[in-house]
Amino acid sequence: MNERGNIMTKIKPILPGLIVSFIIAVISQGLALVIPNLGGATIAIIVGIILGNTIIKQPILNKGTHYSEKALLEYSVVLLGLTISFQTIAKVGWVGFLFVIIQMAITIISAILIGKMLHFKEGIYLLMAGGNAVCGSSAIASIAPVIEANDEDKEMVITLVNLIGTVLMLALPIISTFAFGANDLLRGAMIGGTIQSVGQVIASASMVNSLTVDFATLFKIMRIMMIVIVVFIFGRMHQKTIQNELEADAEISGNGSGSLLPWYVVGFLVFCVLNSLIHLPSFIGLTAHTLSSWCEITALAAIGLRLNLKAFIQSGKKFLIYGGSIGLIQIVASIILITLLLK
Template identity: 65%
Template structure:
């Protein structure tokens, strides 16, 4: 009975994901992930508003993103960090720190809740939708907040994906590693990083991917820190041991983040066969695109547009901060 209730919404999300993949072959600059969420928003607010889709889209949004995060662990190793050197690691750590602090501060100034600010900070600093999916249960984020931030982060990423390659080529010329640092250290999702770097050349794709992987490998640290921040907020606001212990015991480290860490460690120690990493990457990408389609289907466009001006300012502020910080750090650390 439960499967029957889930199936309509899940199949609808899969259908949109397939269409998005096909459209992405014709419009590679956008990418399947961005097309999926935009198509989901369009259809979810017009033709596909049936209540019977809700359980399936809810399942796709939550569970498939969790599996997507876990499988990412099999695609990377700790040794990858060595390829960008000490200064490259320093660049990523400072860039992420400034992004998180800046996103929290800008969001507070604009009047967004702590939950929205943490999701925005993590999504932009680490790896977009996957980071938001990992952070949301740890901070007990509202589903509407989660969907809104994922949509905003993906829209921001699309704009940056189309502009950063040209900015990098105009500023850094033939310095491939610097162009890779700008793209891989700034863009939100892996797909956006690869698409943007592909507009430059294959060497830029390799360096941009390494910088991006370094950010992804910090996912567990960010989740743990944000979980602690949320726990402290509960302690300060509620001062009730039962509430605090209830939160901490259930969501300190989500199973899929632990799975991410375990797979990454196994791949680092045993150097898993290439086919395993490639398969994990493919499945993870599909799960993410299906989940993004579901998020689009579930997003109430009217509510999203009501906060349009503040959200636009938030996205513009964080995006500008990321680019300016990246350019300063590249000139200071990597040139």
């Protein structure tokens, strides 16, 4: 009885913020049926920002929204592992894989260099690099602990990355058709190799046709599979930065201390390997995808509720220049690489 009481004592402060975040997620999913071009994830963060900066500011929600933001994104990353397999690479061939690797490398290098030019700190430019190169919010959630990024930086970058993704989601069906005509493979490569989140990729490709959705999803999945490597590299980069700044005998402390791969990235990798080696029933992948999506959208609603819109707007000009520059580079690089490698 005492143990049950302790559990309830821990859960009760979380419930108000978690419930409000989930309600916003449900509303957002409903609105996404009416305006599918935006998608539930984008709507959730927008609704969260509006409500969190106007009528929903109660301190009682803080613990629950913090839990939703952190834990639910972690669960979302783990569940993604059950939706993909290494056999994906074989479906688009080594040339398609090469395109994804080079496109990601260009995005990461550009985000880091531009971030430094605009005098953003390491936490901002590494989260921007990973979020745009890999898979949006899930990548940011995976990278944040290993580089010891604070919550405010993470929230602002997730908001900006989702904004960039929304713009690209609406623009790329037109741009890819203009660049590659009716070639569904090439249009799918551009959409899947560029846009940030899985939901945005599918929504964007759906504006073209179902075959483009299939190809775009394959290219997107290959990017997601690289999350483990990106987290590992960024963790090493951060440790090197810390070692350069501190005395030789100083200990590295913080959220990411002592671990280059958080538990949920390891979980993602384990599930991915399992899914590659064993033919799991299709309902497992579908269930994992559904749960992952709900976890992500609820977490994005919580991030919107917690975002300090005033601070975001104060950094707005620099952030918009930053985000716009990365988006433009991604578009140009994908057109050049697809023309050289896949056309």
